Amino acid sequence: MYTFILNNREIKTEADMNLLEFLREKQNLTSVKNGCSEGACGACTIIVNGRTMRACVLTIARIQGKSILTLEGLSKREKEVFAYSFAEAGAVQCGFCIPGMVVSAKALIDKNSSPTSKDVKAAIRGNICRCTGYVKIEKAVLMAAEILRENKDIPKEDESGIVGERFHRIDAFKKTLGIAEYTDDIKVDGMLYGSALRTKYPRALIKKIDISKALAHPDVEVVLTAKDIPGKRYIGHLVQDWPALIDIGEETRYIGDAIALVAARTKAALKEGLELIEVDYEELIPVTSPEEALREGAPKIHENGNILDEEVLKRGNAEEAIKNSKYVVTYRYSTPFTEHAFLEPECAIGVPDGDGIFVYTGGQSVYDEKREIMNLLGLEKDKVRIKSAYVGGGFGGKEDMSVQHHAALLAYKAKKPVKVTLSRKESIKVHPKRHAMEMKFTLACDENGKLTGMKATIISDSGAYASLGGPVLQRACTHAAGPYNYENVDIVGRSIYTNNPPGGAFRGFGVTQSAFAIESNLNELARKVGISPWKIRYINAIEPGQVLPNGQIADDGTAFKETLMAVKEEYYKYVNSTNEYVGIASAMKNSGVGVGVPDIGRCRLTILDGKVHIRSSAACIGQGIGTVETQILCKATGISPELVVVDQPDTDITPDSGTTTASRQTVFTGEAVHIVSKKLKSALKGKNLEDLEGRDFYGEYSFKTDPIGSTKPNPVSHIAYGFATQLVVLDEKGLLKKVIASHDIGRAINPTTVEGQIEGGVVMGLGYALTEDYPLKKCIPAAKFGTLGLFRSVNVPEIQSVIIGKNTSDLAYGAKGVGEIVCVPTAPAVQQAYYEFDGIFRTKLPLDNTAYRKSKNARR
Incomplete structure (x- = not known):
């Protein structure tokens, strides 16, 4: 018989078993999450005799006679303080890691009621967050410590919930307290x-x-x-x-x-x-690379051969333009497979x-x-x-x-x-990864740095199956020339089957790879011309009414130059510093699926028990679409957010709003909510919600685009583009000091949420640049969750978010979507910062021989 104290209750059990399984399966404690079962992610953090430990690596026998505390065992006051602080700080996105973060924070505050930022980073270093970038989690812990230390009252929030307000996420309290139900928290009789x-x-x-x-x-x-x-x-x-x-x-x-x-x-x-x-x-014998797959006599992985897709994007005469240019830069680039490492298997x-x-x-x-x-x-x-x-x-x-x-x-x-x-080991093997790509990029300009033309070949490893290998290759190609005003482009891409794990959708969707190449080339081109990387971007930056390299005319909401101007002063301050080194990179990223594929957002509003139920199948994977929907509804109708309920996606009651992908939900489903909300507002004239009980309102929004390779003079590839410029600053030791991320996001529906997306994307981009890898040995993954190279709290530098929102379009109140672009320019900015630091022009990710990674890239 084993005896121990759990949340101030004596527990007796005869069976020795894994403690995480006991807490979840026998005690029904849903705050203790199963993230990795390797002791590496911190999602199952508990307090054992005053010390934080991981439940997944403990057994009942090892806690015999000890006192265990989970989030459920915190006092009512502590729960209220943490729930408020994490919501107010914007520290909650997907929420899966947050209960573990709260428990680590509780243990810290019990020992040190006045922690510093450094103390908080150290306290949560064992807790991985893949969404937030840790910045707002740190802020939340400091806020909670202050409220508890000074016995402050929790402020009463007076939120209208309208567009532009720093409105608490609708799911923040449930996620923080561990009562939000993820699928593995659900039990069914007889299961x-x-x-x-x-x-x-x-x-x-x-x-x-x-x-x-x-x-x-x-x-x-x-x-x-x-x-x-x-x-x-x-x-x-x-x-x-x-x-x-x-x-x-x-x-x-x-x-x-x-x-x-x-x-x-x-x-x-x-x-x-x-x-x-x-x-x-x-x-x-497996086919380990696209090079092997394309060899004569290579085994056919699929009946139709080893080529999944080929894309060609040509405008103007790139070869002639490059030949007649003053300066030309050509490099080959290599980017690895990358594991998503979402916290919930x-x-x-x-x-x-x-x-x-x-x-x-x-x-x-x-x-x-x-x-x-x-x-x-x-x-x-x-x-x-x-x-x-x-x-x-x-x-x-x-x-x-x-x-x-x-x-x-x-x-x-x-x-x-x-x-x-799936166990974490299975998950790492099974689901598709970010595509590994081999790329050759040539970029040219005149004597003043004006871009004249570019050529690129992109070879993408699609792994064993198609997944979204074709669309990912398309995006890599349509964005390969960057957000600049020149039209002589020659881009050829191929997606190849191998026996590696499949490549699929991953934040940035192919643009992280091609942007690394084009932006690194651009920085080297600036060096040849004798102008700064900031200036070469500014003189070539796309403006409203000009034509992007893919032929699309930039709309009136285009604010690329504004993102550059927002960082100009800081950039030149660091350029002129004697002991700091700055890198810069820019990017554009589409909103919406685009390229001729039908794209529709849909929403129903149903009045039940005097409340408005927002019903859309748009999946919230951490970006906060339910909060966006709520704010758009409140803005359009004037209804209080207290009278709004967002129902979970359900094919029986929520209309098809498309996949949460391509930074599309805020634009498409957001506009569908906007449209249907106007219908509700009209119906409310002279009435209240109770008068509309049982009524159902429907709205949808679609936008037609042109397919890749369209013969139109100026095809519309996507409904909108976001633009960004990021600076990465290293100190005299080559360590990250600061990141400034300036993003044209159209209009911020919720500035706190937008900042969180930027911070999380930057940290993901830093990992992609410096530490993350998914090494394969003869097509078999060689990494565990703890060895993927994920950034932890102690790795994260200061991150300054700059939100540019000049878009005045009525479409979704001007929002463009920000989820993907936030991690696109980071890696090339890091590459240039290290180039300035040590003079080595690196062309492979993750970057070798830095303060974060000394070994050479693993061979695939």
């Missing part, structure tokens, strides 16, 4: 546990699958193979090339391929059942619903999931319902099916609810 048996080799022929021993296990309910799939076996966003299960006689294509599925009554039985499946493999629960299926999920589009599950199960649309729980980060990594389809299939076959959750 089984499911998982997939993954291939042993990235490329192998499956000769035989024997499931008989697994089926004989007394606690295994069902074992499925490819032949048990009732509908279409191949899934995929745009290209259906990804089998839900590999069949006998087929080759595996990457280490994450699923061979069989098991559902069992307990997690232990599930593990045993998977181990009992016998697979006869014929191991084959993938989880879904399939629940039988008559002769159909209901799925709890946590992805980036319930309608994408519905479509793929309908196809897999061979069901009509009225037989499949998807409802989203809270989503613990995404960054593009939760656009593809990972567990949703497997949970649905297992539940459909077992006729019982089934939860499927």
